[in-house]
Amino acid sequence: MKNYDLIIIGAGASGLFAAGHASSKGLKVLLIEKMNRVGIKLSITGKGRCNICNTASQDEFYKHVGKNYRFLKYTFSKFYNNELLEYFANIGIKTVVERGGRVFPESQKATDVVNSLKKNILKNKGEISYLNPVKNFILKDGEIVGIEAKLGKYYGENFLLCTGGKSYPLTGSTGDGYIFAKTLGHKIIPPIPALNAIEIEGNLPKKLQGLSLKNVSISVWINNKKKKDYFGEMIFTHFGISGPIVLTISKEFSHEIYSKENMYFLLDLKPALDDKTLDKRLLREFESSGKKKVKSILKSLLPSKMINVVLAEIGLDAEKPGNQINSSERKSLKKWLKGIKLSLKSARPISEAIITSGGISLKDVVSTQMKSKLYDNLFFAGEILDLDADTGGYNLQIAFSTAFVAVESILENKKSN
Numbered sequence: 434m435k436n437y438d439l440i441i442i443g444a445g446a447s448g449l450f451a452a453g454h455a456s457s458k459g460l461k462v463l464l465i466e467k468m469n470r471v472g473i474k475l476s477i478t479g480k481g482r483c484n485i486c487n488t489a490s491q492d493e494f495y496k497h498v499g500k501n502y503r504f505l506k507y508t509f510s511k512f513y514n515n516e517l518l519e520y521f522a523n524i525g526i527k528t529v530v531e532r533g534g535r536v537f538p539e540s541q542k543a544t545d546v547v548n549s550l551k552k553n554i555l556k557n558k559g560e561i562s563y564l565n566p567v568k569n570f571i572l573k574d575g576e577i578v579g580i581e582a583k584l585g586k587y588y589g590e591n592f593l594l595c596t597g598g599k600s601y602p603l604t605g606s607t608g609d610g611y612i613f614a615k616t617l618g619h620k621i622i623p624p625i626p627a628l629n630a631i632e633i634e635g636n637l638p639k640k641l642q643g644l645s646l647k648n649v650s651i652s653v654w655i656n657n658k659k660k661k662d663y664f665g666e667m668i669f670t671h672f673g674i675s676g677p678i679v680l681t682i683s684k685e686f687s688h689e690i691y692s693k694e695n696m697y698f699l700l701d702l703k704p705a706l707d708d709k710t711l712d713k714r715l716l717r718e719f720e721s722s723g724k725k726k727v728k729s730i731l732k733s734l735l736p737s738k739m740i741n742v743v744l745a746e747i748g749l750d751a752e753k754p755g756n757q758i759n760s761s762e763r764k765s766l767k768k769w770l771k772g773i774k775l776s777l778k779s780a781r782p783i784s785e786a787i788i789t790s791g792g793i794s795l796k797d798v799v800s801t802q803m804k805s806k807l808y809d810n811l812f813f814a815g816e817i818l819d820l821d822a823d824t825g826g827y828n829l830q831i832a833f834s835t836a837f838v839a840v841e842s843i844l845e846n847k848k849s850n
């Protein structure tokens with residue numbers, strides 16, 4: 434007995450989008466959600482404002498995705514940011530573009546995005562079932578025919594698995610889909626945290642907790658070899674470091690961080706000044722300020738929260754007059770300003786990560802259909818796939834676009850049957 438054309442498991446970004454799109458095309462859709470409301474993670478995205486997507490070109494987008502970006506090429510050729518914005522405009526979400534091409538709803542409310550997506554499903558007679566965690570798939574003669582959930586069994590023609598990753602489990606994304614997919618024979622690339630803060634050895638971060646720095650650079654070192662430089666903003670926390678460049682590092686080096694490789698970061702507080710220029714500047718500052726204390730002189734060079742910490746770290750008396758600072762003290766100060774060593778302790782837990790890296794192996798998915806290579810009527814969309822990208826609206830674009838392609842191929846299947 435096939436009651437539904439499409440059963441969608443998980444009412445997050447991709448599930449909500451897919452349910453609306455499929456039901457608007459006349460499919461009989463059931464969207465099953467384990468929480469008491471839909472889109473809980475979506476409603477906290479972009480600090481509650483929902484960074485829906487980015488105006489970047491596709492080539493630029495790919496630079497923000499890891500090694501798996503090629504998998505998205507077909508998907509984006511069918512449904513990219515312009516199509517997404519048009520879609521949202523049609524369901525009543527006006528958008529604005531902000532710094533870095535980030536697109537937000539004009540209302541600045543992520544909940545408006547969730548509500549519009551939900552309204553669109555209900556308007557098109559899609560069904561939503563709440564507080565109904567799916568437990569497993571029902572198979573008959575090797576074919577998927579239904580699912581078993583807390584509130585009952587449901588039968589359908591097609592199944593779209595949209596249960597997301599493992600981060601922020603209180604939103605409902607607890608990685609259930611990985612287990613379903615694995616049980617059905619798909620390979621799962623081990624899920625690890627990405628876009629996450631980083632724990633650092635020692636108590637320096639704690640001393641500088643809350644200090645946020647702009648225009649600094651961080652270089653990543655593994656086994657004493659420099660890997661890459663990052664420039665931008667960061668913040669010290671009680672356990673380590675966070676902020677935009679740290680999140681990017683945590684994504685690009687997620688495996689190395691997770692496996693606790695021999696890794697450290699050098700924080701350069703003065704990336705615009707090379708060693709020589711900085712030395713000259715320090716010399717000038719110290720010589721010209723006579724008896725002024727070093728702690729006061731440094732106010733023009735460092736945030737005040739950092740001054741006493743720096744001086745204590747290099748063992749320089751904060752009360753010492755500027756004109757008595759000798760060249761070796763100046764060198765220690767310069768060395769510190771250009772390279773604060775922060776040794777990796779560990780990744781923060783996946784529960785705190787913005788995104789999960791890993792998931793259903795793309796080798797098991799037809800990239801032009803988002804269809805399983807093992808079952809003809811099983812589809813995937815969103816973060817459950819082994820795809821992850823930087824912050825900036827890229828991850829939601831992946832969720833919406835993969836959902837679109839999955840639904841389109843289900844429609845195609847239906848036509849040809």
Ligand SMILES: Cc1cc2nc3c(=O)[nH]c(=O)nc-3n(C[C@H](O)[C@H](O)[C@H](O)COP(=O)(O)OP(=O)(O)OC[C@H]3O[C@@H](n4cnc5c(N)ncnc54)[C@H](O)[C@@H]3O)c2cc1C
Pocket residue numbers: 442443444445446447448465466467468471472473474475477478479480483484485486565566567568595596597598600601604605606607608609610786787788814815816817825826827828829830832
């Ligand atoms: C704090 C935070 C901020 C973010 N901000 C942004 C941003 O501004 N822009 C951006 O692009 N990305 C952002 N992201 C990432 C983005 O939210 C995710 O990539 C996106 O939500 C993934 O969508 P999804 O549909 O795959 O999964 P999810 O949105 O995680 O949805 C999965 C759904 O499946 C349900 N589910 C799970 N298991 C079951 C089950 N067994 N039965 C039934 N239902 C189940 C869950 O309850 C959940 O509703 C942010 C993430 C976080 C954590």
